[in-house]
Amino acid sequence: xxxxxxxxxxxxxxxxxxxxxxxxxxxxxxxxxxxxxxxxxxxxxxxxxxxxxxxxxxxxxxxxxxxxxxxxxxxxxxxxxxxxxxxxxxxxxxxxxxxxxxxxxxxxxxxxxxxxxxxxxxxxxxxxxxxxxxxxxxxxxxxxxxxxxxxxxxxxxxxxxxxxxxxxxxxxxxxxxxxxxxxxxxxxxxxxxxxxxxxxxxxxxxxxxxxxxxxxxxxxxxxxxxxxxxxxxxxxxxxxxxxxxxxxxxxxxxxxxxxxxxxxxxxxxxxxxxxx
Amino acid sequence: xxxxxxxxxxxxxxxxxxxxxxxxxxxxxxxxxxxxxxxxxxxxxxxxxxxxxxxxxxxxxxxxxxxxxxxxxxxxxxxxxxxxxxxxxxxxxxxxxxxxxxxxxxxxxxxxxxxxxxxxxxxxxxxxxxxxxxxxxxxxxxxxxxxxxxxxxxxxxxxxxxxxxxxxxxxxxxxxxxxxxxxxxxxxxxxxxxxxxxxxxxxxxxxxxxxxxxxxxxxxxxxxxxxxxxxxxxxxxxxxxxxxxxxxxxxxxxxxxxxxxxxxxxxxxxxxxxxxxxxxxxxxxxxxxxxx
Numbered sequence: 001x002x003x004x005x006x007x008x009x010x011x012x013x014x015x016x017x018x019x020x021x022x023x024x025x026x027x028x029x030x031x032x033x034x035x036x037x038x039x040x041x042x043x044x045x046x047x048x049x050x051x052x053x054x055x056x057x058x059x060x061x062x063x064x065x066x067x068x069x070x071x072x073x074x075x076x077x078x079x080x081x082x083x084x085x086x087x088x089x090x091x092x093x094x095x096x097x098x099x100x101x102x103x104x105x106x107x108x109x110x111x112x113x114x115x116x117x118x119x120x121x122x123x124x125x126x127x128x129x130x131x132x133x134x135x136x137x138x139x140x141x142x143x144x145x146x147x148x149x150x151x152x153x154x155x156x157x158x159x160x161x162x163x164x165x166x167x168x169x170x171x172x173x174x175x176x177x178x179x180x181x182x183x184x185x186x187x188x189x190x191x192x193x194x195x196x197x198x199x200x201x202x203x204x205x206x207x208x209x210x211x212x213x214x215x216x217x218x219x220x221x222x223x224x225x226x227x228x229x230x231x232x233x234x235x236x237x238x239x240x241x242x243x244x245x246x247x248x249x250x251x252x253x254x255x256x257x258x259x260x261x262x263x264x265x266x267x268x269x270x271x272x273x274x275x276x
Numbered sequence: 277x278x279x280x281x282x283x284x285x286x287x288x289x290x291x292x293x294x295x296x297x298x299x300x301x302x303x304x305x306x307x308x309x310x311x312x313x314x315x316x317x318x319x320x321x322x323x324x325x326x327x328x329x330x331x332x333x334x335x336x337x338x339x340x341x342x343x344x345x346x347x348x349x350x351x352x353x354x355x356x357x358x359x360x361x362x363x364x365x366x367x368x369x370x371x372x373x374x375x376x377x378x379x380x381x382x383x384x385x386x387x388x389x390x391x392x393x394x395x396x397x398x399x400x401x402x403x404x405x406x407x408x409x410x411x412x413x414x415x416x417x418x419x420x421x422x423x424x425x426x427x428x429x430x431x432x433x434x435x436x437x438x439x440x441x442x443x444x445x446x447x448x449x450x451x452x453x454x455x456x457x458x459x460x461x462x463x464x465x466x467x468x469x470x471x472x473x474x475x476x477x478x479x480x481x482x483x484x485x486x487x488x489x490x491x492x493x494x495x496x497x498x499x500x501x502x503x504x505x506x507x508x509x510x511x512x513x514x515x516x517x518x519x520x521x522x523x524x525x526x527x528x529x530x531x532x533x534x535x536x537x538x539x540x541x542x543x544x545x546x547x548x549x550x551x552x553x554x555x556x557x558x559x560x561x562x563x564x565x566x567x568x
Contacts, residue, residue, distance in 0.1 A: 020374055023369070024379070025383070027384055027387065027441070030441065031390075045401075089297070092293060095290055096288070102284040102287025102288055112298060114302060114303070117550045117554040118302055118547065118550060121502060122523070123301070125309065125539050126305030126308045126309050127305050130305065146297075146301035149301075179286055207391070215531065226393045245401075248397045263378070270446070271450070
């Protein structure tokens with residue numbers, strides 16, 4: 001009796017495990033394929049012979065045709081500039097919204113939230129005009145500027161600051177802390193998980209951003225990886241698949257490696273950022 | 277204790293740096309777009325002048341505008357329900373004990389952190405006629421080759437499959453978070469009552485996930501309007517605008533044809549669509565609270 005009840009249970013459980021694994025295999029296969037193509041000579045691109053010789057020639061070729069290290073440096077500068085500016089600007093604004101009942105704070109907050117819907121890439125035409133007027137076309141600062149005041153960051157940090165006990169602030173004030181001192185010594189340290197979550201989401205978003213950087217940049221010195229890859233992979237450029245795969249992997253490698261190393265934090269961050 | 281005036285001043289000072297940038301790159305351009313949509317294209321001899329709704333009349337007569345709008349609709353319909361269904365299945369898979377659970381979860385989530393442009397590069401090869409992976413597999417099974425991205429009938433579905441691959445894992449995260457908040461007593465109780473797992477999912481779990489589904493749904497629709505990166509690599513909107521989307525059409529109009537005022541009119545439509553979504557989200561988020 002007992003066995004006959006547990007057999008279907010075990011059967012369905014292993015069926016489900018099998019299905020989960022099968023879906024996982026299907027899901028990674030495009031990426032695995034990119035690795036296959038990148039590390040094998042071109043003639044093995046669709047010939048899955050396990051004995052096919054491994055090679056780094058495709059990477060050498062990709063690096064010879066486009067300055068990917070330079071693109072990577074540009075992306076790195078871009079992403080860190082944006083993040084640094086976001087952290088400072090959003091912290092100040094979020095503090096204002098969470099602890100100051102200044103005149104017009106509700107209207108101001110509603111106006112900030114507008115950016116959650118109307119992100120800068122929707123307004124490419126006008127924002128390009130603005131950048132042209134202040135002479136920031138084809139600069140890394142120009143790519144980053146529209147994203148530095150982030151409504152999403154202000155919103156997340158405001159939530160975090162609001163949950164900080166007011167008594168801690170009062171205590172710090174009694175100890176002689178000024179406005180910025182309280183912010184730096186009380187609010188910022190307590191909101192560390194929110195900063196981590198927001199930071200990871202911001203980094204992966206701007207590492208992957210394409211349309212706006214494409215419009216703003218037109219030289220090797222400013223182009224981030226995504227735009228460099230977009231220019232490289234254009235079908236009319238006639239490079240072969242294995243080289244394109246190698247170039248693709250070169251551009252995603254840093255973020256992919258970071259993700260694989262800090263998988264838990266990444267997933268956790270996207271969860272926290274999404275729920276709030 | 278601070279005086280009242282200094283409180284107002286401090287508040288505004290703290291907000292100031294962010295406010296300046298937000299006004300410069302969100303509010304000002306929104307207003308400028310609406311104003312510009314009412315003016316004609318200026319040339320060297322004829323300066324730009326007020327033309328009322330002429331740009332919008334032209335837009336309504338423009339078959340490409342209707343085409344891209346319809347494409348946006350089909351694209352959303354074709355990707356979102358499937359992505360959400362897959363996301364729920366994925367979340368159910370990894371929300372219980374499973375050998376190699378974190379590996380499986382990682383497999384589902386990895387496409388999410390890749391840039392769309394890299395995803396498009398990988399998939400472009402899958403869809404290449406004859407030598408591409410899809411056709412190689414098809415010919416192995418005895419089907420003939422097909423130009424997936426060159427045929428107006430298959431180009432949009434081909435891009436949809438790729439988008440689903442990219443997005444399902446992202447939505448899974450939200451479901452996973454929601455499922456972890458479902459009290460385990462509910463499942464135990466339904467087991468004691470002899471309910472099947474499907475019954476439990478349909479009558480207990482799924483209704484509890486409703487707020488998440490609405491949240492994901494709205495964000496997915498917003499995304500479907502904002503994400504056009506792949507078109508640059510895969511099709512450039514072709515063939516014959518069969519895969520063109522509104523934002524890509526705005527880009528083409530402004531930066532390839534230099535019709536900035538017509539592009540402004542198109543942007544106004546996009547802004548209206550986003551505003552409609554914003555209002556919907558506002559009411560939906562109100563609902564969310566009831567479940568909490």
